[in-house]
Amino acid sequence: MKMGLFLLLAFLAFDLVLNVSGNAEGDALNAWKTNLADPNDVLQSWDPTLINPCTWFHVSCNSNNSVTHVDLENANLSGPLVPQLGQLSNLQYLELHDNSISGTIPEELGNLTNLISLDLSSNKLSGPIPYSFGNLQKLRLLLLNNNNLSGNIPMSLTTVTTLQILDLSSNNLTGDIPINGSFAYFTPMSFRNNPGLKPQEFPPPPPMFQIAPTPSAGGPTSP
Ligand SMILES: *[C@@H]1O[C@H](CO)[C@@H](O)[C@H](O)[C@H]1NC(C)=O
Ligand SMILES: *[C@@H]1O[C@H](CO)[C@@H](O)[C@H](O)[C@H]1NC(C)=O
Ligand SMILES: *[C@@H]1O[C@H](CO)[C@@H](O)[C@H](O)[C@H]1NC(C)=O
Ligand SMILES: *[C@@H]1O[C@H](CO)[C@@H](O)[C@H](O)[C@H]1NC(C)=O
Ligand SMILES: *[C@@H]1O[C@H](CO)[C@@H](O)[C@H](O)[C@H]1NC(C)=O
Ligand SMILES: *[C@@H]1O[C@H](CO)[C@@H](O)[C@H](O)[C@H]1NC(C)=O
Numbered sequence: 001m002k003m004g005l006f007l008l009l010a011f012l013a014f015d016l017v018l019n020v021s022g023n024a025e026g027d028a029l030n031a032w033k034t035n036l037a038d039p040n041d042v043l044q045s046w047d048p049t050l051i052n053p054c055t056w057f058h059v060s061c062n063s064n065n066s067v068t069h070v071d072l073e074n075a076n077l078s079g080p081l082v083p084q085l086g087q088l089s090n091l092q093y094l095e096l097h098d099n100s101i102s103g104t105i106p107e108e109l110g111n112l113t114n115l116i117s118l119d120l121s122s123n124k125l126s127g128p129i130p131y132s133f134g135n136l137q138k139l140r141l142l143l144l145n146n147n148n149l150s151g152n153i154p155m156s157l158t159t160v161t162t163l164q165i166l167d168l169s170s171n172n173l174t175g176d177i178p179i180n181g182s183f184a185y186f187t188p189m190s191f192r193n194n195p196g197l198k199p200q201e202f203p204p205p206p207p208m209f210q211i212a213p214t215p216s217a218g219g220p221t222s223p
Pocket of ligand 4: 126127148150172
């Protein structure tokens with residue numbers, strides 16, 4: 001009888017351990033939660049002992065119980081992003097605008113190759129835009145405006161041909177604004193209010209396109 005109870009408890013404890021350690025995506029999100037200050041308790045439902053994070057508020061999953069959306073805009077969160085977020089391999093939408101997230105953007109976010117939308121705008125992020133963002137070959141929207149990012153715009157971003165909306169404005173970026181690849185379509189609006197950022201000099205037009213001086217007595221005349 002005592003032995004039976006012991007075995008039952010041992011089994012339950014083992015099952016609990018399995019569940020906790022058995023879901024890498026839940027562990028990754030919980031690792032982030034433990035680094036955040038959450039004065040409004042928006043992460044209260046993030047219980048790492050559940051079998052997966054798919055029932056947590058602000059998290060959505062696909063039919064394989066793999067995380068596709070993390071929606072935590074305007075939630076008064078502070079603290080850093082963590083490298084473990086790069087393990088959410090099916091993540092498509094990471095929406096974190098209007099918080100107080102600080103520190104640098106982990107290079108590991110470049111492993112989120114299914115990302116469609118990354119919105120980290122209006123936070124307190126500093127340091128460079130990771131070169132690894134060139135790996136985000138499905139990204140359509142990248143909003144990093146209103147932070148304190150520094151360094152050059154990585155040339156790797158020009159190879160993200162899916163990119164349609166880019167806002168890097170109001171940061172502390174320096175160097176040249178790329179003009180090739182996906183950057184051919186972005187206007188100065190995407191880059192404004194970065195005092196150290198220089199528009200690349202467009203080459204002067206070839207002579208044949210220069211406006212010829214108007215001949216003084218030329219042109220059609222009306223009768
Ligand atoms: C779920 O997993 C299966 C097998 O790994 C895969 O074929 C399928 O595309 C996945 N579905 C989604 C929505 O990711
Ligand atoms: C956000 O949190 C700070 C404390 O960290 C608090 O003073 C402030 O009122 C909160 N704002 C909102 C909108 O909840
Ligand atoms: C994720 O990215 C980092 C840095 O970009 C890299 O060193 C690491 O090997 C990657 N991890 C996986 C699992 O791809
Ligand atoms: C912005 O980051 C720089 C370091 O890159 C730091 O010296 C400065 O204090 C930061 N500014 C703000 C407003 O956080
Ligand atoms: C921009 O960076 C410089 C040098 O790192 C720093 O002194 C300055 O405070 C930063 N500007 C802002 C708005 O944070
Ligand atoms: C844009 O030009 C830079 C060099 O100036 C290069 O490294 C990058 O690969 C180019 N991008 C594309 C899409 O060709």
